[in-house]
Amino acid sequence: MNRLSIRLQQVASQVEPGASVLDVGCSDGRLLAYLRDAKQVDGRGIEIDSRRVAAAVAQGLSVVQGDATRDLAAFPDQSVDYAILSETLQAMDRPAHVLSELVRIGRQAIVAFPNFGYWRVRASLLLKGRMPMTRTLPVSWHETENIHFCTIDDFRMLAAQMGLRIEREAYLDEERRVRVWPNLRADHAMFLLSDQRPDLIGAKHHEQ
Amino acid sequence: MHLHQDVPLDSGLKLPAPAIAxxxxxxxxxxxxxxxxxxxxxxxxxxxxxxxxxxxxxxxxxxxxxxxxxxxxxxxxxxxxNVIGGCMGSEGPASPHPGDGEPWGLRFPVITIADMVRAQAALLDRLGISxxxxxxxxxxxxxxxxxxxxxxxxxxxxxxxxxxxxxHSAQNIAFHEVGRQAIMADPKWKGGAYEAGAGPAKGLAVARMAAHITYLSEAGLTEKFGRRLQRKDAKSFGFDADFQIESYLRHQGMSFVDRFDANSYLYITRALDYFDxxxxxxxxxxxxxxxxxxxxxxxxxxxxxxxxxxxxxxxxxxxxxxxxxxxxxxxxxxxxxxxxxxxxxxxxxxxxxxxxxxxxxx
The missing domain is CATH 3.40.50.1820 (Alpha/Beta hydrolase fold, catalytic domain)
Known part of the structure; x- marks a missing residue:
């Protein structure tokens, strides 16, 4: 069984044993493999990078190569217990669209992302006047895949606008849990969400 | 091995107790x-x-x-x-017709991908594999x-x-039609009633040459052959195989006819074209x-x-x-x-x- 980063452990801890999962942007399938082996989870994944997909499939995982913005459309409504978007939200072309797809496909959604409101990020901009490079965000601005950063408060606002209920939330500063002032003190956030508007699920699907 | 039962076909016809190799x-x-x-x-x-x-x-x-x-x-x-319609031992247009022992030729029923699979399933039944x-x-x-x-x-x-x-897309069907027409345009095809060993070799070779191009990529062809000449001294100013790619395709065509039956090629490409x-x-x-x-x-x-x-x-x-x-x-x-x-x-x-x-x- 592979060892997970503390962040993926946090995501994995939200998943009930035996549940079904769709991991969007699943990379080489490390979370799916862990959930399969440790929690007997019925997992599927989607990943854009061919080599990562090949690595995941070689581990026996059901992973399809595809683009979350376009290719989630084929997944049926409410077809898995959890739709997971881990460390991927900020790399999406249309994050709000992907978020709406997550709560359409999953009965619950788990979203985990780096917090751009973290004090080191703020300090880097304030004091150095440069785009931040931290342990969480180690790539320079022109090379990063991350095109849609947000803060924890930004995300909460988007979730509220979309009518999503935050069932659970957890924050990290590197390895440590953060409970007070997460938007300033946490470099990483995780939300468990559900859609409060089941009557709108069908309508949203048709909008695409 | 001959199946004991007939295989029903999508066309409505039956293939009587076909051989499956x-x-x-x-x-x-x-x-x-x-x-x-x-x-x-x-x-x-x-x-x-x-x-x-x-x-x-x-x-x-x-x-x-x-x-x-x-x-x-x-x-x-x-x-x-070997799929039905093939020519390596399974029942196909070159097999003897159960009635007169002559090759089926074009009397062989048109088959589909689903028919091939039905025959495979019947073979597995006989082998006791459920x-x-x-x-x-x-x-x-x-x-x-x-x-x-x-x-x-x-x-x-x-x-x-x-x-x-x-x-099969329109483009897929189009390439197959070129191949079939090449076979049928060869006078030795004789409406499919050619004798074994005297079939439309030239037509079949052309069909194979056209199809072979679709199996490769332009980048692969460029890397392997480019515009290189077969004899590196000069062009012939004629219609011999000047370019290496011509020579390669001719070789692919000629060696194919030694191992494949022209009527089988018609039937199997038809099955592919019908597939949807x-x-x-x-x-x-x-x-x-x-x-x-x-x-x-x-x-x-x-x-x-x-x-x-x-x-x-x-x-x-x-x-x-x-x-x-x-x-x-x-x-x-x-x-x-x-x-x-x-x-x-x-x-x-x-x-x-x-x-x-x-x-x-x-």
């Missing part, structure tokens, strides 16, 4: 659960991992099938049948394995469909996969323009919509459609991981 490698285990069916492509045959008796060449898929390979006779009972651990195929073989999941949803646990499509898995399921491809509980592995190659990645994605979207477990990857290869037969990095590890996961989950 097959090769089997490995041992069937005690509970008869380790059988893997490999389905061959248009001009393939049952010699998937054993020496071809006519050409003396090694099996056509040694890279995938053999000791230590993803499909392994140490673990699997491996069956590969369920396949996996059905694996590339190109036309990929179409057969998809058809397997649709026609016999309870009889296959895992499906590996490589470099394939769920329907959605058509027989109300136009909904996902409906073809509604009943099966098989796991699927779909693989395409980025330089394959015969059955491009977009066709594989169409299959994958249907499988996803049907709620099936599916893996899909587009592998990088310069070799075009032929990549599934060649040494393509990643292909074996993907297939191996997929098959082993199915075996672990049993």
């Amino acid at each position: 097959f090769e089997a490698i490995g041992e069937l285990n005690a509970d008869r659960s380790n059988a893997i069916l490999i389905c061959h492509a248009l001009t393939g045959d049952q010699y998937v991992a054993t020496e071809h008796p006519q050409t003396g060449k090694p099996g056509w898929w040694n890279r995938m099938v053999g000791p230590g390979k993803p499909i392994d006779p140490e673990r699997h009972f491996i069956i590969c049948t 369920k396949l651990r996996a059905a694996v195929g590339g190109s036309m073989g990929g179409m057969q394995v998809l058809q397997w999941a649709a026609s016999f949803p309870g009889r296959v646990e895992s499906v590996v469909a490589i470099a394939t499509a769920a329907r 898995l959605a058509e027989s399921h109300g136009g909904q491809l996902a409906a073809a996969f509604a009943e099966t509980r098989a796991r699927f592995c779909v693989i395409s190659f980025d330089s394959d323009w015969l059955y491009p990645t977009s066709e594989s994605k169409r299959i994958v979207q249907a499988l996803v919509a049907a709620g099936r477990h599916v893996s899909f990857v587009e592998l990088k290869s310069p070799f075009g459609h032929d990549a599934f037969l060649l040494d393509t990095p990643g292909l074996n590890t993907v297939v191996d991981g997929f098959l082993r996961a199915g075996e672990a989950g049993r």
Whole structure:
């Protein structure tokens, strides 16, 4: 069984044993493999990078190569217990669209992302006047895949606008849990969400 | 082996107790659960991992099938049948007609991919194999394995469909029509009633040459041949094979006619052109996969323009919509459609991981 980063452990801890999962942007399938082996989870994944997909499939995982913005459309409504978007939200072309797809496909959604409101990020901009490079965000601005950063408060606002209920939330500063002032003190956030508007699920699907 | 029963065909006709030629490698285990069916492509045959008796060449898929390979006779009972309509021992237009003993010729009924699969299932009945651990195929073989999941949803646990499509496109049909017309334009074709060994070799060779181009990629052709001349001194200012690519294609055409029957080529290309898995399921491809509980592995190659990645994605979207477990990857290869037969990095590890996961989950 592979060892997970503390962040993926946090995501994995939200998943009930035996549940079904769709991991969007699943990379080489490390979370799916862990959930399969440790929690007997019925997992599927989607990943854009061919080599990562090949690595995941070689581990026996059901992973399809595809683009979350376009290719989630084929997944049926409410077809898995959890739709997971881990460390991927900020790399999406249309994050709000992907978020709406997550709560359409999953009965619950788990979203985990780096917090751009973290004090080191703020300090880097304030004091150095440069785009931040931290342990969480180690790539320079022109090379990063991350095109849609947000803060924890930004995300909460988007979730509220979309009518999503935050069932659970957890924050990290590197390895440590953060409970007070997460938007300033946490470099990483995780939300468990559900859609409060089941009557709108069908309508949203048709909008695409 | 001759089947004891007739095989009903999509056309409404029946193929009376047809011969089915097959090769089997490995041992069937005690509970008869380790059988893997490999389905061959248009001009393939049952010699998937054993020496071809006519050409003396090694099996056509040694890279995938053999000791230590993803499909392994140490673990699997491996069956590969020559499709009906073929010319390597299964009932086809060159076989003797049961009535008069003369070759069927064009009296042979037009067959479909579903008919090929029906005949394979009848053979498995005779072998006492009720369920396949996996059905694996590339190109036309990929179409057969998809058809397997649709026609016999309870009889296959895992499906590996490589470099394939769920329907033939207008472009696919167009290339086949060029090949068929080349055969039928050869005076030696004689309306399909040629004698063995005196068939339309030139027409069949041209058909093969045209088709062979579709199996390669432009980048692959450029790398392998470019504009290089066959004799490096000068052009002939005539119509000999000046360019290496011409010489190569002529060789491909000429060597093909030694091992393939022209009428078989007509029938099998027809079966491919008729293939549209959605058509027989109300136009909904996902409906073809509604009943099966098989796991699927779909693989395409980025330089394959015969059955491009977009066709594989169409299959994958249907499988996803049907709620099936599916893996899909587009592998990088310069070799075009032929990549599934060649040494393509990643292909074996993907297939191996997929098959082993199915075996672990049993």
